[in-house]
Amino acid sequence: MNQSLIHLTDRVWVYPYEETRDRPNLGYVRGDRLCLAVDAGHSDAHIAEFHDALKAAGLPLPDITVLTHWHWDHTFAMHKVHGLTLANGRTDRHLRDFREKVEREGVEAFLAMDESIRREYAGNRPVVIVSADVAFSGAIDIDLGGCRVRAFEVETPHTDDATFVLIPDEGVLFIGDANSGVFPTWKRDPSLAKKLTGTIADLDARIFVEGHWTPTTKEDIIRDLLEG
Numbered sequence: 418m419n420q421s422l423i424h425l426t427d428r429v430w431v432y433p434y435e436e437t438r439d440r441p442n443l444g445y446v447r448g449d450r451l452c453l454a455v456d457a458g459h460s461d462a463h464i465a466e467f468h469d470a471l472k473a474a475g476l477p478l479p480d481i482t483v484l485t486h487w488h489w490d491h492t493f494a495m496h497k498v499h500g501l502t503l504a505n506g507r508t509d510r511h512l513r514d515f516r517e518k519v520e521r522e523g524v525e526a527f528l529a530m531d532e533s534i535r536r537e538y539a540g541n542r543p544v545v546i547v548s549a550d551v552a553f554s555g556a557i558d559i560d561l562g563g564c565r566v567r568a569f570e571v572e573t574p575h576t577d578d579a580t581f582v583l584i585p586d587e588g589v590l591f592i593g594d595a596n597s598g599v600f601p602t603w604k605r606d607p608s609l610a611k612k613l614t615g616t617i618a619d620l621d622a623r624i625f626v627e628g629h630w631t632p633t634t635k636e637d638i639i640r641d642l643l644e645g
């Protein structure tokens with residue numbers, strides 16, 4: 418079922434997450450010259466819905482797509498993005514490694530990982546994994562025209578390759594699945610959770626967008642992290 422975009426702030430929209438197929442929120446930032454997406458999506462079907470929603474809202478397709486981390490539900494639609502994909506070097510390495518694994522062992526092991534993956538890839542939908550067009554390390558600043566975006570690496574308890582995407586003038590921060598534990602046990606390393614709590618506390622944003630939840634506040638994220 419196609420959903421509608423949520424208009425979060427003047428320049429930021431979100432295509433909402435879906436639990437059944439474990440589809441994450443897809444972010445969208447409109448600059449005067451360039452448009453940027455946050456995360457590519459779970460499959461070609463997912464990104465097609467996102468593009469349809471953008472067209473329905475009269476918004477241009479993204480020129481740049483930044484990845485929050487390598488996990489399949491955020492990245493395996495990369496082969497269908499409009500424009501360039503941008504990831505930190507670790508995310509790019511994880512994608513290359515996983516592509517090699519699937520080429521070597523077939524898609525069965527991937528499909529066996531979770532019911533939500535089998536739902537997304539029902540009907541023999543092809544699993545296509547590509548690496549990023551541009552890899553960065555540390556942080557990168559992007560000027561979309563009248564709107565600045567900063568993507569930067571962060572240590573998190575979820576994966577070792579997290580990127581946050583901050584839109585300072587809009588007060589919006591995309592954090593991917595950073596505050597979750599490790600797939601599939603969802604256990605959080607206490608020291609990494611504590612470190613992330615400090616990182617989040619220092620960041621200046623009003624709206625925090627997680628991968629698989631409705632946009633929320635800094636206080637909410639910190640409360641969740643402190644629950645252990």
Ligand SMILES: [Zn+2]
Binds near residue numbers: 486
């Ligand atoms: Zn994840």
